[in-house]
Amino acid sequence: MEGFGNKLGLHWIVDATDCAFDALGDEAHLENVLVSIPDQLGLTRVGQVQLFQHEEEDGDITLAGMVLIAESHFSIHARPGLRTLHADLFSCKPFDIPAARRLLKAAFGFTQYEESVLERGKIEEGRVG
Amino acid sequence: MTKLAAQYAVQEVGRPVRGSQQMALALKAPSEGHDTFEPDRVLDGIHKAIEEVGLVAAGDFDVRWEPHGLSCGVHGKRFRILVHTWPEHALSTLDVWVQNVRIDAVISALETALGWRRTEQEEILRLEGAR
Numbered sequence: 001m002e003g004f005g006n007k008l009g010l011h012w013i014v015d016a017t018d019c020a021f022d023a024l025g026d027e028a029h030l031e032n033v034l035v036s037i038p039d040q041l042g043l044t045r046v047g048q049v050q051l052f053q054h055e056e057e058d059g060d061i062t063l064a065g066m067v068l069i070a071e072s073h074f075s076i077h078a079r080p081g082l083r084t085l086h087a088d089l090f091s092c093k094p095f096d097i098p099a100a101r102r103l104l105k106a107a108f109g110f111t112q113y114e115e116s117v118l119e120r121g122k123i124e125e126g127r128v129g
Numbered sequence: 130m131t132k133l134a135a136q137y138a139v140q141e142v143g144r145p146v147r148g149s150q151q152m153a154l155a156l157k158a159p160s161e162g163h164d165t166f167e168p169d170r171v172l173d174g175i176h177k178a179i180e181e182v183g184l185v186a187a188g189d190f191d192v193r194w195e196p197h198g199l200s201c202g203v204h205g206k207r208f209r210i211l212v213h214t215w216p217e218h219a220l221s222t223l224d225v226w227v228q229n230v231r232i233d234a235v236i237s238a239l240e241t242a243l244g245w246r247r248t249e250q251e252e253i254l255r256l257e258g259a260r
Contacts, residue, residue, distance in 0.1 A: 008215065008222060011153055015255045046200075050190050054206040064209065068192050068200050073211050075202070077226070086149060086226065086255060090211075118251050121155035121215075121222050 008121030009072055009092040012100060016085040016110035023108045025080035027051055027063060033107045034067045034074060040103060041095045044070040056081070085110065090120065149207075149228040151253045152236055156245035158219045165244045166216040168199040175203050175210060178238035184208055184230065208235070221245060226255075 023029055034049045051065040060081035067074050072091040078084075085108055089100060097117060105111070158165045165171075172191060179186055184205055191201035197216045202209065207228040214221040221243075225235055232252075240247065 008155070008213075008218075008220065011224075013151065013253060013255070015149075017256065046192050047190065050188060050202070050204075052187050052204065054187065056206075062206060064187075064204050064206075066190070066202050066204065066209065066211070068190070068202070072213065073200065073202065073224075075209055075211065075226075077209065077228075084256070088151075088224065088226070090213075090222070090224065114256060116253050118153050120153060121220055121249065 006122060007119045009090055009119075010094060010097075011088065011090040011118040011120050012095075012097050013116040013118070014085070014087045014101070014104060014113055015115075016087075016104075016108060016113040017083065018110050018112045019078075019083045019085050020109035021080050021083060024078040024083065024085060025061065025063070027053065029107070030063055030065050030076060030078060033104075034065050034076065037089075037100060037103050037107070038067065038069050038074055041100055043072075043074075043091055043093060043095060046070060149226060149255045150232045151224070151226045151255055152232055153251040153253070154223045154225075154236070154247045155249035156221050156223055156240070156243070157248045158221075158245055166197070166199070166214045166219075166221070168193050168201075171199055171212060171214065171243060172201060174242035174244070175201070175212065175239065178235070178242040179203060179205075179210070181238045181242070182230070182234050184235070210235075210239070220248075 031049050047068050049067045054062045063078040065076045074089045077086040187205045189203040199214045202211045209226045211224040
């Protein structure tokens with residue numbers, strides 16, 4: 001495991017409400033974002049992007065995508081009809097949050113958003129498996 | 130649908146609300162519970178918990194680390210659950226994002242099924258109050 005001080009990792013959470021409809025509803029674009037943002041932040045992807053589409057009762061769709069990065073993850077739920085994006089990036093390796101924000105904003109064209117940053121999982125000194 | 134599902138599960142209220150909830154937890158295995166990190170047991174526990182609260186998984190995936198540890202995800206239309214385990218620290222992280230679902234019921238079912246207890250918890254109301 002790659003440590004993060006005495007924490008397991010850093011978790012960045014973003015909810016954006018005025019995303020570009022076309023960007024949110026484009027599976028290929030979503031997949032590209034799930035690949036390119038971790039890569040540009042220097043994070044190590046493991047496995048393939050998982051991408052799924054769900055139809056809502058009102059005919060709208062939700063696109064869900066996830067990719068695992070080294071012992072962490074990057075995940076997105078996109079609601080094109082609501083122009084809304086819910087994204088999480090959790091990493092055991094420190095990463096540049098302003099850069100991540102710039103990349104995500106450029107990918108989906110939003111200006112209105114809420115975000116949170118959490119430090120996750122305190123490791124006890126001397127604890128061994 | 131189980132009794133717990135009937136009590137807590139998906140509460141659709143017309144058009145889906147924009148707000149959603151997320152819980153980010155760290156959990157610890159009981160001192161005698163290192164076998165609870167066994168990957169197949171974790172995956173079975175997640176699916177059992179999902180079924181218990183009446184959610185329907187659309188897909189899942191996992192990566193098993195060497196020499197130990199697991200990362201896995203399960204998702205559906207209005208939820209995603211991601212788990213990472215660090216058996217060497219007897220720790221795991223659990224991320225649950227839900228929309229229109231009682232998150233406390235999901236977390237309780239996961240804790241029961243996985244046999245872990247929470248040591249840290251952050252609850253985030255996402256886009257609460259958005260139009």
